[in-house]
Amino acid sequence: MSTSGVLVLGDELGPKGRRRVRIATGVSLVIVAGLMVVAVRRLDDRGQLDWERWEPLTQWSVQKFLLLGLWATVRAAATAMVLALMLGALLALMRLSQTPPVRWLAAALIEFFRGVPLILLIFFTFFGLRRYGIDVSAFRALVIALTVYNGAVLGEVFRAGIRSLDRGQTEAAHAIGLGYWQAMLLVVIPQAARRMVPAIVSQMVTLLKDTSLGFVITFEELLRRGRSTGEFFGNQLQVYAYVAVLYIVVNFTLGRIARWLEIRQRRRLGASTIVVGGTDDLLTTGVQAVGTIGYEAGGLGGSAADRGVAG
Amino acid sequence: MDVVLDNLDVFWRGMRTTASLTVLSFAMAMVIGVVVAACRVSPIPPLRAAGALYVEAVRNTPLTVLMILFFFGLTKVGIRYGTFTTAVIVLGGYTGAFVGEMVRSGVNAVSLGQGEAARAIGLTFPQSLRLVILPQALRTVVAPLGGLFVALVKNSSIASLIAVKDLTYLTNQLGNDTARYIPVFLGAAVAYLAITIPAGIAIVWLDRRVAIRR
Numbered sequence: 215m216s217t218s219g220v221l222v223l224g225d226e227l228g229p230k231g232r233r234r235v236r237i238a239t240g241v242s243l244v245i246v247a248g249l250m251v252v253a254v255r256r257l258d259d260r261g262q263l264d265w266e267r268w269e270p271l272t273q274w275s276v277q278k279f280l281l282l283g284l285w286a287t288v289r290a291a292a293t294a295m296v297l298a299l300m301l302g303a304l305l306a307l308m309r310l311s312q313t314p315p316v317r318w319l320a321a322a323l324i325e326f327f328r329g330v331p332l333i334l335l336i337f338f339t340f341f342g343l344r345r346y347g348i349d350v351s352a353f354r355a356l357v358i359a360l361t362v363y364n365g366a367v368l369g370e371v372f373r374a375g376i377r378s379l380d381r382g383q384t385e386a387a388h389a390i391g392l393g394y395w396q397a398m399l400l401v402v403i404p405q406a407a408r409r410m411v412p413a414i415v416s417q418m419v420t421l422l423k424d425t426s427l428g429f430v431i432t433f434e435e436l437l438r439r440g441r442s443t444g445e446f447f448g449n450q451l452q453v454y455a456y457v458a459v460l461y462i463v464v465n466f467t468l469g470r471i472a473r474w475l476e477i478r479q480r481r482r483l484g485a486s487t488i489v490v491g492g493t494d495d496l497l498t499t500g501v502q503a504v505g506t507i508g509y510e511a512g513g514l515g516g517s518a519a520d521r522g523v524a525g
Numbered sequence: 526m527d528v529v530l531d532n533l534d535v536f537w538r539g540m541r542t543t544a545s546l547t548v549l550s551f552a553m554a555m556v557i558g559v560v561v562a563a564c565r566v567s568p569i570p571p572l573r574a575a576g577a578l579y580v581e582a583v584r585n586t587p588l589t590v591l592m593i594l595f596f597f598g599l600t601k602v603g604i605r606y607g608t609f610t611t612a613v614i615v616l617g618g619y620t621g622a623f624v625g626e627m628v629r630s631g632v633n634a635v636s637l638g639q640g641e642a643a644r645a646i647g648l649t650f651p652q653s654l655r656l657v658i659l660p661q662a663l664r665t666v667v668a669p670l671g672g673l674f675v676a677l678v679k680n681s682s683i684a685s686l687i688a689v690k691d692l693t694y695l696t697n698q699l700g701n702d703t704a705r706y707i708p709v710f711l712g713a714a715v716a717y718l719a720i721t722i723p724a725g726i727a728i729v730w731l732d733r734r735v736a737i738r739r
Contacts, residue, residue: 231568234649235569242572260601262601329717329721329722331680331681331693331717333686338700341701342706423587426587427587437587437589450601451601461585
């Protein structure tokens with residue numbers, strides 16, 4: 215991609231424009247470098263760059279401790295994801311049901327659980343249930359909360375996916391004599407599922423990030439173990455930074471997979487995918503459910519380069 | 526139920542803190558987001574790289590980690606703010622990355638002819654961005670930005686981790702003190718919905734009002 219063709223400007227810059235860009239490039243490089251120097255000096259002044267603060271991170275026992283934390287994070291996220299997919303499918307089917315009370319119940323559950331902050335749900339499943347004599351482990355409390363919340367979000371993804379399918383598909387299925395469930399299972403869901411794959415993978419990223427909330431209920435996941443490590447060696451800043459990097463690596467990879475699936479999907483089907491999860495956790499709201507159904511994937515977040523590939 | 530009715534003032538205090546957290550950090554996020562988006566669509570390579578790096582790093586880090594990193598980590602380099610200020614900075618910075626992506630997608634949605642026309646009449650890049658492109662771009666992303674706002678109301682609950690006395694913090698405490706978790710929890714949920722639902726309605730209204738009809 216040529217930088218001068220940059221999106222908004224449309225066409226190549228002239229000699230004057232190019233010179234201006236060169237000057238601005240120089241100036242901004244100086245500014246960025248200056249900021250970095252200030253930050254590094256500040257860290258150095260406070261002894262945060264001293265080797266003994268970073269050294270623990272090179273010990274295998276510390277790495278093992280942290281990576282086992284990451285493993286706990288992944289395990290909780292994977293368990294919750296599988297359960298949330300099942301719950302989401304159930305809620306979506308209920309919400310599309312032809313019996314009004316079932317529909318209302320599903321809508322109420324979805325709206326309620328999506329409208330409540332996850333951390334409140336986690337507090338409830340951990341501290342709350344305990345008060346009523348239901349003793350749950352931190353792992354289970356976290357998984358239950360994540361399942362309920364993401365089940366509600368995925369329920370909306372599934373519903374949007376099913377509804378995005380042309381009505382003609384259902385009608386044709388009925389015309390050849392299939393009943394409601396047959397039409398759903400044989401015609402509608404297989405097609406809708408393919409469109410939803412990228413949104414589901416994006417939701418996985420969100421879920422994995424949210425697993426760090428297990429921290430508050432002493433679940434031994436990555437962040438919690440990072441905290442123990444930081445307190446033990448007195449190098450919180452370094453350990454938290456390292457934990458952040460681990461999260462970034464994992465989530466960035468998942469995000470790339472989502473993007474790749476989305477592009478492949480569009481190229482193959484020429485169809486739009488559902489973008490509920492495309493912009494991550496921040497779009498999991500009632501308003502968005504309406505907005506997302508019609509959104510083309512390229513509209514949100516897809517860069518011009520990607521569109522070129524997909525187009 | 527009377528646990529909730531007897532402690533309405535607790536809920537009210539929590540709601541006020543949550544609301545001000547949300548509004549302040551959203552304002553900050555808008556500023557950061559527009560700047561980041563401007564960097565990412567600018568023809569200047571270092572700015573584009575910096576913008577991309579910011580967005581990818583922030584979006585892929587859990588908000589919890591950012592909150593803790595800033596709260597416990599930055600004190601190590603002698604930067605120290607109150608918990609509320611820290612929460613606003615972290616929430617604003619986090620949400621700003623998402624706003625940036627949305628505004629950028631809005632910029633991409635503005636037809637190419639607009640940018641070309643702006644250049645044809647002699648506007649410089651910053652001028653055309655400020656006067657022509659961004660006003661149109663922002664109008665197309667009102668609904669997604671509204672979604673962000675509503676999500677931010679919920680995300681602000683992460684501030685309770687660093688003891689900001691928001692709705693989540695206070696209601697969890699109330700649940701602990703009274704041992705009546707279910708009514709308190711339901712009360713908290715209603716309080717959150719009392720913020721998010723009107724916000725959602727306002728967004729739909731605003732979106733209709735400013736929508737560009739083509």
